[in-house]
Amino acid sequence: MLRxxxxxxxxxxxxxxxxxxxxLVRAFEDQLFYDPFLSFFKTDYQNKPLPNLDQFLLFLNLLLRYTLNTFFSLIIIRLLFNEKQLMVFSGYLFLFLFLVLVAIFFGLLxxxxxxxxxxxxxxxRFLIQPLFLVLFIPAFYYQQLTR
Structure with missing residues (x-):
């Protein structure tokens, strides 16, 4: 596959x-997305109250950022493994994981x-960074090796 x-x-x-x-999504996160937690988690946040936030706007921006990261991640998976079924499966995983994580995140808030x-x-962090891509690539690669 690598050759x-x-x-x-x-x-x-x-x-x-x-x-x-x-x-680029990461580099321009301050300009592109509403996220009061960006600056909150950069400070000594343990003893501070949560920042004031608009939960609906935060949800929309998390959705937008997650969608952009998912789009680029799915392109990478498709091009690396050259299997449409793997990309579709990954898309469903990304959707399921977003629903679970966003429910937990806003439930906690x-x-x-x-x-x-x-x-x-x-x-x-899992919602705003492409960490699932970092987890999926080795897993899919190992799966292909064992087939």
Whole structure:
């Protein structure tokens, strides 16, 4: 698989573009997305109250960012493994994981008087970073090796 990928310069170019897309989403996160937790978690947040936030706007921006990251991640998965079924399966996984994580995230915000900031931090991290791509690529690669 890796030899085939290296031979195909066009696929490598588009993988590079998708990686650039992920980098740009991260680089311009302050300008593109409403997220009061960006600055909150950069400070000594353990003894501070949660920032004031518009939950609906936060949800829409988390959805937008997750969708952009998912789009670029699915392109990378499709180009790396060259299997449409794997990309579709990954899309369903991304959707399921988003629904679970966003429900937990907003559940903690809404129903907890003093939510555990560390749990909020890590759930939010999975929502705003392409961490699932980092988990899926080795898993799919190992799956292909064992077939």
């Amino acid at each position: 085939e990928l290296i031979k195909n310069k066009r696929r490598l170019f588009f993988i590079g573009l998708a990686l650039l897309g992920l980098i 809404h129903f907890s008087n003093q939510p555990d900031y560390l749990i909020l931090f890590y759930i939010r």
